[in-house]
Amino acid sequence: MSRRPFILADRAGGRGPPVIRRPQRAHCDREVAVSRFMLTAVPFTGHVAPLCAVAAALVARGHEVRFYSGSAFRGRIEETGSTFVPWNAAPDFDENDLASSFPRLVGKKGVGQLLINVVDVFIRTAPAQVSDLMAEWERVPWDAIVGDEVSVGAVFFAERTGCPRGTFAVLPLNMVGPGGPPSGLGIAPGRNALTKARDAALRAAVPLLSRPLRAPLAAARAAVGLPPSPRTFDQVVFSPRLVVASGSPLLDYARDDRPASVHFVGAVQQLPTRPPSLPDWWGELDDRTVVHVTQGTQNIDPEDLIRPALEALGKSDVLVVVATGMPGRDVLPFAVPSNARVAGFLPYAELLPRVDVVVTNGGWGGVLAALSHGIPLVIAGGDLDKPEVAARVAWAGAGVNLRTGTPSAAAVGRAVGRIREDPTFRDAAARVGADLRGRGGAPRAAELFETLPAE
Known part of the structure; x- marks a missing residue:
C-alpha cells in the first residue's frame, strides 16, 4: 500500500x-x-x-x-x-x-x-x-x-x-x-x-x-x-x-x-546493468603487475598527472593502464611508452581485481573503489576535495600523499616504488577495504x- x-x-x-x-x-x-x-x-x-x-x-x-x-x-x-x-x-x-x-x-x-x-x-x-x-x-x-x-x-x-x-x-x-x-x-x-x-x-x-x-x-x-x-x-x-x-x-x-x-x-557503487565493452588489449593484463593511472573526470589536463606518471613508469616492469576521464578519448596528446594502454573510461568492476597500485588525483569515488579491493594508492591531490582525500588515505596508511596535483615524474616513481616494496601499505589498504565492504x-x-x- x-x-x-x-x-x-x-x-x-x-x-x-x-x-x-x-x-x-x-x-x-x-x-x-x-x-x-x-x-x-x-x-x-x-x-x-x-x-x-x-x-x-x-x-x-x-x-x-x-x-x-x-x-x-x-x-x-x-x-x-x-x-x-x-x-x-x-x-x-x-x-x-x-x-x-x-x-x-x-x-x-x-x-x-x-x-x-x-x-x-x-x-x-x-x-x-x-x-x-x-x-x-x-x-x-x-x-x-x-x-x-x-x-x-x-x-x-x-x-x-x-x-x-x-x-x-x-x-x-x-x-x-x-x-x-x-x-x-x-x-x-x-x-x-x-x-x-x-x-x-x-x-x-x-x-x-x-x-x-x-x-x-x-x-x-x-x-x-x-x-x-x-x-x-x-x-x-x-x-x-x-x-x-x-x-x-x-x-x-x-x-x-x-x-x-x-x-x-x-563504498557505494552502481553495478553495471550490461556486460562491459573491453578494449582489445584487455588480455595483456593477465599475469602482469598493473598500475592504473587516472585523473578522474575534472581537471583532466593529462599534463598534470598522466604525463609524469608515464614518464616515471615507462621503462619499468609494469603495465600502465590509463583512463583519460572522458568517453571516447582513447588517445593522449603526446606519445606514450610501449608498456602503457589508454582508454577514456574503464569498467572498474573488471579492472580493479587486476590492479596492484592506483595513481590518482584523489577522486573520492575512485579512491573508495580501489580501497574496497585492497589496492594501495599514490595520490596527487591538488584541487577541491582532493588534498583532503590524499591526507585521509595517508593517515590510514593505505597510500602515499604527493601533496601536489602536478607532481614530478621522479616523485611519482619514488611513491610507486615505496608501495611496491613496503607491504604495510597493502596491509593497511586491506584493512580499510574490509571495513568498507562490511x-x-x-x-x-x-x-x-x-x-x-x-x-
Missing part, C-alpha cells in the same frame, strides 16, 4: 512560503510501505554515480524514486528504475566544460577554484533548482528528499516545504565537529596539546573562512522567499536529521565526535533513508 503524499497548503493569510500538512497514514502490514523519494545530485559523475546506486537500491526495495540532475545522466539514472527529472530552470552544465556555464572558473585552480565552484555552481544555481523542484512537486509530491551535500536547492526546497530531508555525503565528510580541525584542509586531528589548540583555532576561524559565502547564501535564500540565517555553508547542507556518508571511520581519522545522525556505509553499501543507505518518511 502506498503512503498518501503530503498536502501542500498556504500559510495562514496566504503569506510566506507553503508548508506541508502530513495526512493520517493508512494501516499497512508491510515492514516497509512504499514511499516516494526525490533524489538530487549536482551533475558531476562523482556525485551522480553513488546516488544512482542508492536509487537502484530504493527501487529494488519497492519505492518510487525520482532523480533530479543534469541531462547528461538521463540514461544512467533511468537504468536504475528511477524517473529522471532534468535541470531545466537550473543551468544544465557540462562537467568537462564548466567554464562555458561558469566563466569565472576560467584559469582557476586551488582555493580560487574551490570558492568559485561553491558560489557559482552550488549556491547561485540553488534558486533555479528550487524552481525545478517546486514544479515537479506540484505535479506529484513525494515523501522525502535526499540530496548530495552540495545540492543547496534541495536544502532550500525542504526548508520551504517542511519535506523530510536526508543528506548523502558523496565526498569526504566535510562536517565541522567539536573536535579536530575543519575538514577540507588536509590536516589530521591533533594528538597533543599544541596541535589540539591549532584545531580549536581553526574551528573558531570557520565563520571567517566562510565569509565569502555569506552574501551569496543570503541572496539565494532571499530569492526563494526564505528568511536570513546565520548558518555557515557546512551547517546548511548537512541534514540535522540523517547523514548517510560514503566511506569509513578509518578514512575519517577515526573521529569520535560525529553526531549520532551520521552513518558510514562504505558497511552495507547502497542497500544499507536505502534502509537508512527509509526512516525519513516514517517519522
Whole structure:
C-alpha cells in the first residue's frame, strides 16, 4: 500500500512560503510501505554515480524514486528504475566544460577554484533548482528528499516545504565537529596539546573562512522567499536529521565526535546493468603487475598527472593502464611508452581485481573503489576535495600523499616504488577495504533513508 503524499497548503493569510500538512497514514502490514523519494545530485559523475546506486537500491526495495540532475545522466539514472527529472530552470552544465556555464572558473585552480565552484555552481544555481523542484512537486509530491551535500536547492526546497530531508555525503565528510580541525584542509586531528589548540583555532576561524559565502547564501535564500540565517555553508547542507556518508571511520581519522545522525556505509557503487565493452588489449593484463593511472573526470589536463606518471613508469616492469576521464578519448596528446594502454573510461568492476597500485588525483569515488579491493594508492591531490582525500588515505596508511596535483615524474616513481616494496601499505589498504565492504553499501543507505518518511 502506498503512503498518501503530503498536502501542500498556504500559510495562514496566504503569506510566506507553503508548508506541508502530513495526512493520517493508512494501516499497512508491510515492514516497509512504499514511499516516494526525490533524489538530487549536482551533475558531476562523482556525485551522480553513488546516488544512482542508492536509487537502484530504493527501487529494488519497492519505492518510487525520482532523480533530479543534469541531462547528461538521463540514461544512467533511468537504468536504475528511477524517473529522471532534468535541470531545466537550473543551468544544465557540462562537467568537462564548466567554464562555458561558469566563466569565472576560467584559469582557476586551488582555493580560487574551490570558492568559485561553491558560489557559482552550488549556491547561485540553488534558486533555479528550487524552481525545478517546486514544479515537479506540484505535479506529484513525494515523501522525502535526499540530496548530495552540495545540492543547496534541495536544502532550500525542504526548508520551504517542511519535506523530510536526508543528506548523502558523496565526498569526504566535510562536517565541522567539536573536535579536530575543519575538514577540507588536509590536516589530521591533533594528538597533543599544541596541535589540539591549532584545531580549536581553526574551528573558531570557520565563520571567517566562510565569509565569502555569506552574501551569496543570503541572496539565494532571499530569492526563494526564505528568511536570513546565520548558518555557515557546512551547517546548511548537512541534514540535522540523517547523514548517510560514503566511506569509513578509518578514512575519517577515526573521529569520535560525529553526531549520532551520521552513518558510514562504505563504498557505494552502481553495478553495471550490461556486460562491459573491453578494449582489445584487455588480455595483456593477465599475469602482469598493473598500475592504473587516472585523473578522474575534472581537471583532466593529462599534463598534470598522466604525463609524469608515464614518464616515471615507462621503462619499468609494469603495465600502465590509463583512463583519460572522458568517453571516447582513447588517445593522449603526446606519445606514450610501449608498456602503457589508454582508454577514456574503464569498467572498474573488471579492472580493479587486476590492479596492484592506483595513481590518482584523489577522486573520492575512485579512491573508495580501489580501497574496497585492497589496492594501495599514490595520490596527487591538488584541487577541491582532493588534498583532503590524499591526507585521509595517508593517515590510514593505505597510500602515499604527493601533496601536489602536478607532481614530478621522479616523485611519482619514488611513491610507486615505496608501495611496491613496503607491504604495510597493502596491509593497511586491506584493512580499510574490509571495513568498507562490511558497511552495507547502497542497500544499507536505502534502509537508512527509509526512516525519513516514517517519522
